[in-house]
Amino acid sequence: MPEIIVDASAVLAYLQQEQGHDLVETALMDRAVISAVNLAEVVAKLTDGGMPVAVVEEVLDDLAMIVIPLDVSVAMTTGFFIAQTKPYGLSLGDRACLALATFRKSPVLTADRRWLALSLPLDIRLIRP
Secondary structure (H helix, E strand, O other): OOOEEEOOHHHHHHHHHOOOOOHHHHHHHHEEEEEHHHHHHHHHHHHHHHHHHHHHHHHHHHHHHEEEOOOHHHHHHHEEEEHHHHHHHHOHHHHHHHHHHHOOOOHHHHHOOHHHHOOOOEEEOOOOO
């Protein structure tokens, strides 16, 4: 099965059992890929929500995602995406996920409907209608 990249919103939807979590679960069972920047976003949200550090580490460890560090090319593309994404209010993590998907030529799961308005040649898959 081809790899699937997940963004922070998809992982958080899975962890919180929100609508679309089943699609994320399928990707996670197939060893989903996540950028280190998106992982940092997930950690920040969980920690900010009051989850203890040890629990955050355990929960994310159990997901067994493949974490991809940002190399120079992906980092540069992440930065360059600001022009296309600024009108839609996308975060640094969003842009990092899109850049990773661009380089890996992989589909990406997100809960962020704004991504569909972008004119990027990517396979963006919403986890909820």
